[in-house]
Amino acid sequence: LAKTTQPISMDSYEGQEVNITCSHNNIATNDYITWYQQFPSQGPRFIIQGYKTKVTNEVASLFIPADRKSSTLSLPRVSLSDTAVYYCLVGDMRRRNFNKFYFGSGTKLNVKP
Amino acid sequence: DADVTQTPRNRITKTGKRIMLECSQTKGHDRMYWYRQDPGLGLRLIYYSFDVKDINKGEISDGYSVSRQAQAKFSLSLESAIPNQTALYFCATSDASGRDISTDTQYFGPGTRLTVL
Numbered sequence: 584l585a586k587t588t589q590p591i592s593m594d595s596y597e598g599q600e601v602n603i604t605c606s607h608n609n610i611a612t613n614d615y616i617t618w619y620q621q622f623p624s625q626g627p628r629f630i631i632q633g634y635k636t637k638v639t640n641e642v643a644s645l646f647i648p649a650d651r652k653s654s655t656l657s658l659p660r661v662s663l664s665d666t667a668v669y670y671c672l673v674g675d676m677r678r679r680n681f682n683k684f685y686f687g688s689g690t691k692l693n694v695k696p
Numbered sequence: 697d698a699d700v701t702q703t704p705r706n707r708i709t710k711t712g713k714r715i716m717l718e719c720s721q722t723k724g725h726d727r728m729y730w731y732r733q734d735p736g737l738g739l740r741l742i743y744y745s746f747d748v749k750d751i752n753k754g755e756i757s758d759g760y761s762v763s764r765q766a767q768a769k770f771s772l773s774l775e776s777a778i779p780n781q782t783a784l785y786f787c788a789t790s791d792a793s794g795r796d797i798s799t800d801t802q803y804f805g806p807g808t809r810l811t812v813l
Contacts, residue, residue, distance in 0.1 A: 617801065626700075626786050626804025627739070670738065685755075686731070686739035 587671045592691040601658045603690050605671030608652050613675040616647060616654045621668045621689070630669075631656070658692075666694045699723045700805035702787050708811045715774040717808050719787030728770035729788040729802065730754075730762060732781075739786065745770055777812040784809050 588606040595601045607616070615634050619627035631638060633645040633654070644657040658665055668689040700721045709715050719728065726747045731739040741754030743762040751764055759781060763771045774781055788802040 619802075624807065626788070626807055627802075628804070629801045632801065685741075688736060688738040 586685050587673055587687045589669075589671055589687060589690045591688065592693065594693050594695060595661055596695050597662055598660050601661050601665075601692060601694075603656045603658075603669055603671075603692070604653055605656070605673075606653045607671070607673040610651050610673050611675065614651075614673050615675065616645065616651075617672045617674075618643070618645065618656045619670045619672065619686070621670065627670060627686070661692075661694045663694050663696060665692065667692060700787060700789055700803055702785075702805040702808050704808060705806065706809045708813065709777055710813050711776075711778055713777050713812075715777050715810065717772045717785055717787075717810070719770045719772070719805060721768050721787075721789045721803075721805075723789055723791065723803060724767070725789040725791040725803070726767065727790040727800070728764065729790070730760075730770065730772045731786045731788065732756070732783040733786060733807075734783050742772065742785075774810075774812075777810075779812045782810060782812045 615632055617632040618630045620630050621627040631640055631643050631645045633647050635647050635651060638645045646655045656669060668691050670686050670689040672686060703718045729744045730742040732742055733739045740756050742756055742760050743751060743754050745751045745764045748764050748767055751762060761773045761775060770787060785808045787805040790800045790802045
């Protein structure tokens, strides 16, 4: 499965838009890109998932360029409660491809007042 | 997620002891997973089970074993605990039935903090 590379940490201020980019140069044709959010002492929580172009939900947007070698999670107008670690995962959950599943180290987002 | 529970939530044990961490889910999902999380290393997959009779090793299975007693229960055992198994352990579930399983997403429990002295 494709490994991912993300910035270790980012700082932002309340009300700003935050963009977190993930590199996944070895992404395979059947791989999807999924982002999770984790608060301290809690399990990760699904945020958004996509395959190509742009996906938007009530929480975030996900931008994926044509070559799919990277993706950008966009959080509009962050608040203090968005302070968390954000993980980018790339993979195919189908049985024969599920050899390993990498969460990586994630990006620690610190939102300041 | 209250639908995925883990017991105990915290455990302190000594080197060489046998430890079992339990996970239960009421979501009716077929797939269950065990991860460990160490500071700065994110989550790493220990074992995963696609159904009761299908159990597979993950990235870091050495020193661990699992048991899938039923669809709803997936236990992780440390046969002889060692200090470098001190970590936060998460159980997760996912449901690949009836949908495009390549997009399957996981639901995590609250975690078990294990300390091995």
